[in-house]
Amino acid sequence: MLRLAERTTEPERRTGASPSDRAGEPPLVFTVKERGAYRLHALDEPALAMGLEPGMALADARARLPDLRAVPHDAEAEGRFIERLADLCDRFTPMVAIALPEGLVLDIEGCVHLFGGEVALARDAVRLMRTQGLRVRSARAGTPEAALALARLENINPPPTGGGRPLPQAVVEGYPPSTLATPLRQRKALPPALAGEKRKRALTETERLHRLPLLALRVDVDVRHALRRAGFVTIGDLAPLPAAPLAARFGASLVDALGRLLGRIDSRITPRRLPAPIRTERRFAEPVAHVETVMAVLGELLAQACETLAERHQGGRRFAARLYRSDGATRDLAVETGQPVRDPAVVLRLFEERIEALSDPLDPGFGFDIVRLSVPIAEGRSDPQARLDGDPARDADLAALLDRLSVRAGAQRYRRLVPRDTHIPERATRLARVSEADPPPWETAVADEPPLRPLTLLDPPERIEVMAQVPDGPPRQFRWRGSVHRIARQEGPERIAPEWWRRRDGYSTNPGFTRDYYRVEDEAGRRYWVFRLGLYERETEQPDWYVHGLFA
Amino acid sequence: MLESSRLHPAVTRGFAGAVAPPVADMRPLGMDAIDRVLGGGLLPGRLHEIFARERADEASATGLAVMFALALTSPSVPVLWLREESAQRKAGLYGPGLMDLGIDPARLILGVLPDPKALLRAAVDALRCCALGVVILELGGNPPVLDLTASRRLGLAAESSGVTPLLLRLRDARPMPSAAQTRWDVAGAPSAPLAADAPGHAALNLSLLRQRGGPAGFDWTVEWDRDAVCFRPAALPGARLPVSGGGYAPPGGADDGAGAQDWRIAV
Incomplete structure (x- = not known):
């Protein structure tokens, strides 16, 4: 089994600028709040070149670089971004897992031949990531842990020869290699001797793994400390040792992590599970020329789609129907609803409204061959809950009415008055979408006061x-x-x-x-x-x- | 059934054969004089028409529609307000002002439609939806689509669901034959002044022009009590009536009595 791990650098992606755009700008860092102090979380290359390190207090960094740009780290946005990258990688394999921080693991077993080999696939994937303005490190290995470790750590620290150089503190202390820029800087410092050695002979995967520092092991910081105190520096130092004494001295977790890294224990990824898009279609043996028949079929397709939605505990917000005419023309119809719905009758009625409101009527011509229905937007739909200020049946009725009215006239025509916190009278009322959740309440009038504001x-x-x-x-x-x-x-x-x-x-x-x-x-x-x-x-x-x- | 003789026989038949609506309880307006004439109050599920007496009274007519909507529904029931685009562009409904009249704008759904035809069509659909309490149709002028048939359609849709349509006729609208249960004409009335001669609570001069199956032709000057959600007799306008030959001096000073010839009598 071969796996590919990719890493991305984050500062660029969040500013949305490529490095060349930002030439001459002050260094950029992302900060997180830790125990009451802002600390650097991720840095761009200029910041690293200035000697800043992740984990450093922002105040210290500012003391060195007064013109530093500091942006709060937005973990949620980062998560969304990685989700998007994972979506992109779906083209290579359906088995894509997100390995935080900032890693994607692709299980490419069985789909390599489609892309002309592992190397070609990895190159394609890297190119795809680069088009997103990212710097990428990728590695292929037999287990996900090995691939991730190689992608994150290979060639970052020179393999110790003899005594070995002490590792930079930031890395050793287990600051997550979230700050990819660290490896990049280190890579530049790669001793020429090693580069030469690499050119001479391609290393096997095991050899490459053996050269990795202890950071490649997914164990607690304490265990890593203990290992280092015992004189271990690389994975290669640990690999030949028998498991039992290691487990006795450093704990079973070390043996387990080592086994996963070196492929001694079978290890699998947990791919993201994307729900398949909901799409149903009906093909007719003979073209159907009656709009009524088409609507009846559409009703059946809707019933199927709504069943699927019910299984997923979802409701559709948008339903799109495409009618394929036998002469090749297609007709698209779409309806949207304010609340997620999965009642076929309601949606069918919206489609009927939609057809009625068409400026040019539905022309069957020589008849339709295919009716296809999809639900492009579906959302989680909780079962109606009793609220204190209204009964659910009434809310549902009202939502259905508004959907019907909106399909005909346009959703922007139905609005709710929502207060805005301002003194300027004409700004105090805002027209919001009816479905807007939790609008702020209006200030109640003081009893026995005459109206102070006009109607x-x-x-x-x-x-x-x-x-x-x-x-x-x-x-x-x-x-x-x-x-x-x-x-x-x-x-x-x-x-x-x-x-x-x-x-x-x-x-x-x-x-x-x-x-x-x-x-x-x-x-x-x-x-x-x-x-x-x-x-x-x-x-x-x-x-x-x-x-x-x-x-x- | 004033107009029934002029109707197409099919319509008349349809009307006569219609199932009698479930006579919901009348919604009292809070003033005995009015409620007595109306036979207990406004009838929900029927069309009520409100006209502004003059262009300058449109805000008063709009206010009356809000007051009727409040009297007709319980506090959490949604109200749909359909307006024409041209009206909304010139003058928007103002949330704080609605709140000041007692209706929470959060209950309100505002529909802004391009033309009277679309508005009436949306209204008929909305009137069939039991989730609503009141549908306010604000229409300017005398659009040709708003004929007797249209108003009957509104009335029938309302009777089937119990939702009350309030037809707010502004911008020089003239009363036409319609299926309305009641028809009102409204103008602003001087309010009872507060301390330091500040304008007081909303005061209106209401004329009941027509009531199906009931007496009509009454005038009242009323004040809206927001806190109790009802009308009450206007406290002072009676004192401001020009009394022929009387030695009455209006409290506002000599210059106030000059233009007061057209005050209506409060009953």
Whole structure:
């Protein structure tokens, strides 16, 4: 069994820039918070060249390099990225496992011939990773542990000849080789003697493994310490020793790890299991020219697909049907739902709506040969749970109604009002998707207060001509849409300052005008929300007035 | 059944043969005077029409639709509000203001449709969905698609599910024959002033223009009590009525009485 391990470097991928783009920029490091202090987690090559090391405190690193760029490490994003890389590697073999940190293990047994041999496959895989802007180290070996160890550690430390050079502290102390850049730097320091030796004779896999440092063993740091204290430096030192005394002195885990590394114990990867995409189709012996028949078949396919969804405890968010006409034309129909659904009747009804809403009707021509249905987007669907503020049946009914209405008019036409945390009135209401989860609650009105905010808000506010006794006083009368309103009652001003911190240039140059809002009622009993834009004399000489909202 | 004689016989038959709706309990509006005339309150599952008396009263009419929706439903039931795109572009519904009238905007689903036809079609579908409490249809002017047939369709869909359609007619809409259970005309009314002459609670002047199978032609001036979710007689407008020949001086000062000739009488 041959396995291939790949490693990626992370700083590049997260900045999304290739190294050449970043020439001249300060070194980049990724930090994690450990015991209250920020420590370097991963470094780019310039940072390593400056002598920084993973595990170092950020403060120390900054003391050396004041212009260091530090970015918090985002483990979740990294996980997603590796998932994506694993998706890419699916083209070589279905058996892809993620080996954290930053490794992929591909079980290529049985699929090598498709790619022209192991070497060619490995080269393809490496090239594929490079197209993603990554630096890659790859290795092929008989066991996953051996492949990973070779990919991570081979040629990083010179094999000790005689006494051997002490290993760099960072590596020995078991800082995860997550920081691949470390190996890269070390590789440059490869002594020419070794390179020459390599050219002379290709090493066997066992020999290569024997040259690896103890770090290749997946054992506790304590065990590695003990080994080093006992004088062991490489795997080769341990390999010929009998297992029983090793187990007695260093624990069974060492023997086990050694066995897995050297292929003495069978070891397997746990590949990712991707659910197969849901796709059903029906081929007809004779082309079908009736749309009704097609819909009936679509209903059957939906029932099958929904059964599969139910087995997976999922619901479909998007259903796509493709109708193949006998003359070669195809017609795509797709419906989306706000909530994951797996009720065939509901989805079929959406398809019927979809067909009804088509601008050009479904033309069967000489008939359809194939109807294919797929569920491109499926999500986990928990069984309806009782909520305190509503009953599930009603929610389901409502979701179904909205799906139906959305299919016809477009989902963007149905919205929910969601509050936004701001003082600026026109920004306080946001139109959100109906399916948006957990919108923040609205602030409840104070008991016995009259409405302080208008029912409708004009967008944009409409300019009015106002008569006031004093320029910065309350309005007495205003003209709006051609008629004069004499104000009988008013309350104000409610002063709303601009959110200058949202401006690009901040407060300094132009903080924007302050608004003074008044609630006014004219003599006919209509209530308005008007404001004066700009503070008289302090911000403007001629403040303009606007009506912004209407009260019930 | 005022219009039934003018209908196509098939429609009349269909109407006469329709199963009597489950007479749900009336939803009282809280003011005895109104509830007596309505025979107990608003009837859910029937079409109710609201007209703005003038362009300037549109916010009051919108407010009345919110108040009716509140009176018709229990607090957690969703309300679908269908508007035309042109209306939404000019003036959006404002969440804090809705909250101030007592309706939690989280209950509200706003549908913005391109034209009256799409709006009516969506409304008929929505009215068949029992999950909703009220569907507010906001329509401007007198769109040709909103004819008697359309309103009957709304009414029938509503009767089958118990969802109440509120037809909010704005922008110079004129009453036309319709299948509405009640038809209201609404204007803003001076509110009872608070301290320092601040505008008070929402006050409306309601006219019941028409009620199927019941008396109509009444006027009330009401104030909306958000906390109790009901109407109450407006506290002060009576005092602001011009009393012919009377020596009454409005509290707001001499200049307030001048334009008050067209106050309606509160009953």
